[in-house]
Amino acid sequence: MTAAALAAPSPLALRLRDALAVTLLGGLLALPFIGLVTVEEGGALAVRTRWSAWAMTLAAIFFGRLALRAALDAWHTRRPARKRAAFSSTDAVLRRAAGTSLLAAALLLPVFFGDNRYVIDTATTLGIYVMLGWGLNVVVGLAGLLDLGYVAFYAVGAYTYALLSTQFGWSFWEALPAAGALAALFGILLGYPVLRLRGDYLAIVTLGFGEIIRVVLLNWTSFSGGPNGIGGIPRPSFFGLPFARSAEGQTFHEFFGLEFSPMHRLIFLYYLIVTLALLTHALVSRLRVLPTGRAWEALREDEIACKSLGINTTTVKLSAFATGAMLAGFAGVFFAARQGFISPESFTFAESATILAIVVLGGMGSQLGVVLAAAVLVVLPEVGRQFADYRMLVFGAAMVTIMAVRPMGLLARREPTVRLNPARSSAP
Amino acid sequence: MTPLVTVDHLVMRFGGITAIDGLSLQVPRGAITAIIGPNGAGKTTLFNCLTGFYRPSAGRILLHEDDGSERDLTRLKGHRIAREARIVRTFQNIRLFGGMTVLENLLVAQHQALTRASRFALAGLLHTPGYRRAEREAIELARRWLAELGLTAFADTPAGALPYGTQRRVEIARALCARPRLLCLDEPAAGLNPRESAELKALLTALRDAHGLTLLFIEHDMSVVMNVSDHVVVMNFGRKIAEGPPEAVRRDPEVIRAYLGEEDEEAADA
Numbered sequence: 013m014t015a016a017a018l019a020a021p022s023p024l025a026l027r028l029r030d031a032l033a034v035t036l037l038g039g040l041l042a043l044p045f046i047g048l049v050t051v052e053e054g055g056a057l058a059v060r061t062r063w064s065a066w067a068m069t070l071a072a073i074f075f076g077r078l079a080l081r082a083a084l085d086a087w088h089t090r091r092p093a094r095k096r097a098a099f100s101s102t103d104a105v106l107r108r109a110a111g112t113s114l115l116a117a118a119l120l121l122p123v124f125f126g127d128n129r130y131v132i133d134t135a136t137t138l139g140i141y142v143m144l145g146w147g148l149n150v151v152v153g154l155a156g157l158l159d160l161g162y163v164a165f166y167a168v169g170a171y172t173y174a175l176l177s178t179q180f181g182w183s184f185w186e187a188l189p190a191a192g193a194l195a196a197l198f199g200i201l202l203g204y205p206v207l208r209l210r211g212d213y214l215a216i217v218t219l220g221f222g223e224i225i226r227v228v229l230l231n232w233t234s235f236s237g238g239p240n241g242i243g244g245i246p247r248p249s250f251f252g253l254p255f256a257r258s259a260e261g262q263t264f265h266e267f268f269g270l271e272f273s274p275m276h277r278l279i280f281l282y283y284l285i286v287t288l289a290l291l292t293h294a295l296v297s298r299l300r301v302l303p304t305g306r307a308w309e310a311l312r313e314d315e316i317a318c319k320s321l322g323i324n325t326t327t328v329k330l331s332a333f334a335t336g337a338m339l340a341g342f343a344g345v346f347f348a349a350r351q352g353f354i355s356p357e358s359f360t361f362a363e364s365a366t367i368l369a370i371v372v373l374g375g376m377g378s379q380l381g382v383v384l385a386a387a388v389l390v391v392l393p394e395v396g397r398q399f400a401d402y403r404m405l406v407f408g409a410a411m412v413t414i415m416a417v418r419p420m421g422l423l424a425r426r427e428p429t430v431r432l433n434p435a436r437s438s439a440p
Numbered sequence: 441m442t443p444l445v446t447v448d449h450l451v452m453r454f455g456g457i458t459a460i461d462g463l464s465l466q467v468p469r470g471a472i473t474a475i476i477g478p479n480g481a482g483k484t485t486l487f488n489c490l491t492g493f494y495r496p497s498a499g500r501i502l503l504h505e506d507d508g509s510e511r512d513l514t515r516l517k518g519h520r521i522a523r524e525a526r527i528v529r530t531f532q533n534i535r536l537f538g539g540m541t542v543l544e545n546l547l548v549a550q551h552q553a554l555t556r557a558s559r560f561a562l563a564g565l566l567h568t569p570g571y572r573r574a575e576r577e578a579i580e581l582a583r584r585w586l587a588e589l590g591l592t593a594f595a596d597t598p599a600g601a602l603p604y605g606t607q608r609r610v611e612i613a614r615a616l617c618a619r620p621r622l623l624c625l626d627e628p629a630a631g632l633n634p635r636e637s638a639e640l641k642a643l644l645t646a647l648r649d650a651h652g653l654t655l656l657f658i659e660h661d662m663s664v665v666m667n668v669s670d671h672v673v674v675m676n677f678g679r680k681i682a683e684g685p686p687e688a689v690r691r692d693p694e695v696i697r698a699y700l701g702e703e704d705e706e707a708a709d710a
Contacts (some may be wrong), residue, residue: 295565302564303547303554306540310548313537320491320529321549321618322522428541430575432583432595 023085031077038073042066104427111380118286122279132278136350138390139285140343145370145382146292147339152368153377154305155332156312158215161202161222162367165195165337167229167359169344174242174354184248188345195341196334198225203333207326210315222364230356241355248349250280281350288346292339297379299335301429308332309377309429373414375421384422388414443504444469444622444654445490445513445527450499452485452678459485461678462499467622469504472648472655474665474686477675478698483658484532486675487624489514490656491529492521503527523552528620530611532627532658538600542591542610545599546582549617554578585613589643605636612643623647625657629664637664644668666690674698 047066050057118135125131144166151159172191176182182190206217229236236242247255253264255277264280265272299305307328310318318325348354370389374381388410396406414422443466452460460482467473475483488494490501490513501513503525513525522528537545547554557574558564564571586592589609594602599610608628615623628644629637645668647653659665665672665686672689674682682692689695 298565299561302558302561303551304558304561304564306544306548307551307555309540309544310537310551313539314535316493317531317535317537318548319493319519320522320531320535321551321614322519322528323548323551324519426539426598428596429544430547430579431541432543432579432586432592 027078027081030081031074034077035070035074039066039070042069042073103425107380107423107427114380114383115290122282126275126279129275129278132275132282134390134394136278136282136285138386139282139289140347141367141370141386141390142383143285143289143292143343143346144340144367145374145386146289146296146379147336147343148367148371149336149374149377149379149382150296150299150308150339151332151336152371154300154312155308155329157329157332158211159218159333159336160215160361160364160368161218161220161225162336162340163359163361163364164202164222164225165198165340166344166347166363167225167356168195168198168337169341170348170354170358171229171236171242171344172341173345173348174245175236177246178242178244184246184345184349188342191345192338192341195344196338199333199335199337200330202337203330207329219361219364222359222361226356226359229359237355239355239357241353241357242348243353245348245352245354247277247352248281248284255280281346285346285350288342292342293379296335296339304328304331306429369411373411373421375418375423375425377426378421378423381421381423442469443467445656446500446502446504447486447490448500448502450486450489450501451497452482452489452494453497459678460489460496463675463678463680465673465680465683467654467656468671469654470648470652471670472644472657472668473671473673474669475656475658475673475675476660476662476665476689477681480677481675482678483675484626485678487529487626487658490521491527491624492516492518522618522620526619526621527624528615528618528622529624530608530615530626530628532630534604534607534611536599536607536611536614539598541596542586542599542602542613543579543582543595545610545614546585546617547578549614550578550581550619582613582617585616588646589613590639605632608632608636608640609643616647620653622654622656625655627658627660629659629661637661640664641668 043066046069047062049060049062051060052058118139121135122132125135144162148159148162151157151162169191172194173182173184173187176187176190177184202218202221206214209217230239232238233240249255250264253262253267255264255274257263257272263272264270264276270276300309307318307323308331310323311325311328311332315325318328347358351358366389370382370385372385373388374383374385392410393404393407396402396404399406418424445467447463447465447467450460450463451458463482463486475486477483485494489496492513496514499514503511503513505511511525513521513527516525537548540548554574555561558571583592583595586595589612591606591609591613594606594610599607602610608631612623612625612628615625625644629640632640641664644655644657644664648655657669669686672682672684672686673680674689674692674695676698681694681698682689684692
């Protein structure tokens, strides 16, 4: 071998070396997991070796790694070309087209699956997560404030409706603004003590805040019913017409002269969450192009520069917390009305983590990305049901894959809020 | 020349360290003042006190209003200095909103006016004519400064993607969009190539002559300092060691000693 060859090893040699290293590591790990097995022998446990299985694992690792490396290298050489292409405005056009077709699909879904309870239920759940994702996007994606306790505001909304309706007979539409306002107030209450915190420190405090709300709901039995939760929460009616087989006044199916079907209520709930989510979207995307939204993004980019330009970062932060919390409060009201029963079980940290994963996976600040990521996170576990025990494994692997392939999220490109030359940028 | 700002016996201590030690100086109105001095002389600390990032341990910073009244800036809270005293600064290590476009950076600088016009987002949400007009005016102001600083072509580019020298200019344009009375530039020539440095000199002069701005800048590049400034303040160890027109300061023995060092230089550095 010549000196030149030694100095610059060929790609094949590099890949072989890489594959060998991975195989060595895999072999070590596989030795106890696959190479050894315990069997019962006359009432006692004995250890048997399975060298053939171990060897097959090693071979699979070696060749698998080689193939993966080759595929990744091919991907990386193709990537720069893709990036340049993404800079053109065809991207924005594509995005708009995707948004419009998703909206059409959302509106037409009950037409095609009106008799399929499972599909409508899953789509409604998806709607809740999309709305929560859009709300958290304000705090995390736009203002850059890492919030791990977002579910607390969702809980505030849900419990506000549950208590107001069961104790004081408030209707859904009366409780909605009240719950939003109360959640926003909680957002400001959380915001004040954490004004000086950023990043990891902020994340820890918000995590604690989320837990405080949950623990209070769990233990303050006289107020929230504790672990028993609150049941018998009234379902929303269609402008006063209940979805029941029979009621004192007129019911929905009687008024419209339809055959009674339990699906009516589910489809109404579905359209309700679609409407709420669309209102959320309209609000957030409008706020984004206003001074408020630009100040949120500026805060994410550089807080000190904001101060030097005369921006009061306190109000900017609090407005982001309050807006995000209010939207979660709305979603919480819907959740309580849909379930008819709520308990602290529904508002665990895992829920906050899922919503955060939706925002991060979708691409921070991207509204369409949130929809795609929510679809992945809600639909994938459903599709995975046939894999039974491996469901969460597949789910985890899918998330790791997305973050490895697209570290900035599914849709990372940010659309400017304003352009100086709109005409020029649309030219090819 | 009448002063715009008077710094009066300013002291800034951090624990046991005195970064500024009884500094007094005046920033003449409508002129370019340079602050020079070796590293660690307290120049940036002075900027931080002046623009409200630090609250001085003692002393006063007086702003002389047009009507002759005086206002102590050390009592004004951080962000209100830019808002009410209209003293705006740039940073030694550029602080742009990197992910946002240049135009967006310039609009964030006009946050006050736009927020007021949007009635704290309400009128903005409704897209009222009043808000639309305010937004048009804000974009127009941005467009004018972009044109003046030769940045029009980059208006829709993310600020973080621009070359270093261009980013420096964007930061100045952003500060100008905040409609300052006093513009403070922290090492505006750092990292610039000779052509960009010459452009900067022309820009600073134009800001003084055509726009009537008062400028205060920290700089190590002596060609910029000697060429454009009307007044130079030399600092060392938190004190003012010399002050005057550039030619006089250049010959000052105290200044030469501070820059070239003396016998006990090592002791002083430690």
